[in-house]
Amino acid sequence: MSTAVKKTVTPLEQPESRPNERRRFTALPRLAPRRGPKLVHGVVALSGLIAIVVAQLIMSVALSDGAYELRALQLEQAQAERTQQGLQEQVIALESPQHLAMSAEALGMENGDQRQFIELSTGSVTTGPDALHVENGSVVADGSRLAVPNELVMSENELREARQGRAMDDQRQRESDGYPGMLLPAEGVASQE
Amino acid sequence: MAKRRAFDIRNSVRLRTLFVGISIAALLLVFIVRLTDIQVVRAAELNEQSDERRTQTTTLYGARGDIVDFNGETMATSVARWDVTISPQYTRDVELEDGTVVSVGQVLRSLAEITGQDPNAMATAIQNELERNPESDYLVLSSGLTVDQFEQVRLLRSDWNLPYMILQSRPERTYPLGSVGGNILGFEGSDGEPLAGMELIEDACLAPEDGSRLFEQAADGTEIPGTVRVNELPQDGGTLELTVDSGLQYSMQQVLAQYTEDFSARGATAIVLRADGTIAAVAETPSVDPNHPIGVDPDYRGSRSFTEAYEPGSTFKTLTMAAMIDQGIATPTDEFVVPYEYRRGDVSLHDSFRHPEMRWTSTGILVHSSNVGMVMMADDLDREVLYNYLDLFGFGQVTNVEFLGEQAVPLNDPGSLDLQTRANQIFGQGIAVTPIQMASSFLPFANDGMRPALRLVESCTTADGEVIVPEAPDPVEVIEPETADSLLAMMERVATGGSRDTAVIEGYNVALKTGTAEVARADGSGYDSDQWIISATGVLSSDNPEYVIHVMIDRPTPEMRTTGASPLFHDIVNLLIRHYSIPPSSEEPSDLPVEW
Structure with a gap:
């Protein structure tokens, strides 16, 4: 099939076959004015533009969305860190030697008995140190205060005392500053100071 | 007419063009000038203004x-705390969207309930601040809020939509062990400045470098993506490792508190040094709780072991005895006849207890702590030589720790002393030392005559993980190893050969020397006969020296003075043995003769 077509086309493609033919001048048909852009081009360009704008919009929305998400997460992280810190502080107080000793005492525990040492070479057993001279009893010295103070492990009594002390301090401060409705010493009366 | 009109028209068109042209040019000029003004002349100022509105530096x-x-146990760490600040000039009643009014009083009452303060005091503070400055924008209402309190105040603030209240976060120190080692650790002021102890001395290791972040923010404070201009990350401070064992320190403080109470004393001190010169514990009562420094008298906020000199008394005899033995002037078994009193020219002294003439050896003189015997022995001791020894033992100079306010207590020129003082110094009077110097001076006995430099800092580990170990000076050769051995054997007899049996721990060879010293009056008018410092310094154990222990009780009630410090010494050594599970001594205790 293809060879047949080729044969029929060949003569037309050989202008040399008519070399002496006189050329006639004819006006070339005027070039048609460039045809205006087709609708499809417009659509493509416009949709491209729209696509770009939309993409930009989506991107910036996504970005700022991300920013808000980031912020939310950061807030959440800060919250979590605060929770962790709060718990950590509780652990610190619970782990402190004062609290351990107080709890042990509350459970009725006492210092261990004398230690025994076994001499491996001879197999003999020797006894460790004797008892302390002091009554190494309570970690809470005079009923309310820790012998080795730790504000983080205040006993309840101490807390109460501290609160009272602070209230007193506040009251004194207020009186020295003066407050509305406060009774002032009568003028003309010599101050005691 | 026509000509004139034509002329007029042409002219007016030209004029009009000209006019419009000039107007446009003028307008353009105005714009250009304005533009230059904004963009070039005032650019920096305007940028700054706009930055102020748009950007946020955190x-x-x-x-x-x-x-x-x-052991890696945390002794000091940082936590976040919050301050409640208000703008007093804008502190007024707030109307909520639903029409209810939240009064300032209501806010203060709720706030006070959370923080445990007095609402009236707060109101007074606001009023005073407004009186001082009616346009005041800053007043700290309460500070140091914990996490729980912060959450409550935050809810309060957002529930009532209070525009005048701000919560500011700041780091604060917390000390998990309380007053355990508080004297050494130091503390920070309310503004976060280190004020005392290792916090201040080692601030270069501990201090962080704050960073900052500058970005543009939306109306609600959200960071606008891609607007970060400065982003300097903070650099955390280094971890400071001390040589102190907090477990031991706690037990010691507990015992000291008991002794202070039993002896009705002003305070008590116990120092434990490892033989290599590292400080295992410096326990003092009263001691500051760095969580609450103002809870104790300012006198007790530092470490008195480094800062308060005292007259050591008889513990000092060990050192003069060491000098004499090292010089070959005496041996542990030299024999003396020791009377109760000693008089020679202007010099007059006597022993602390009445006794007939005793036939004591050198060891016996140390065991019975005879002032007369010591002075008799020291007749041949050149004071220049003695002072040279005192210098080698570390007196008259600050220790390698260089603690805050540490005293050197310079030694006198021996040539300038009167004869009585020369004699008194042999048994530890008329000379002042710090407790840490006293403890450090016993290190040569535990170290074959060498005195290593004291160390309190083990290392500083930077945030990058680099471990910096401070360099310590070389040990000082103080006495011959044989002299150290002799003194250990003699001090063993102090516990076993005399009346100090309260110091004996069965099975353990312990070397010690006790001391009772009068306290000089502050006005220099001699000694106060009711004020004493009783102390004991020693080595555990004498056959395998690992620790040097120094204990003292400051101004016990007079009746308790005679008990001496040996029970306390016994208890501290006991704690040490329990704490480190030290097995009993394998060698027989010293049997040096005390009498002849």
């Missing part, structure tokens, strides 16, 4: 380094 706080003990 300080990124680096964490201050922890202080840990020898």
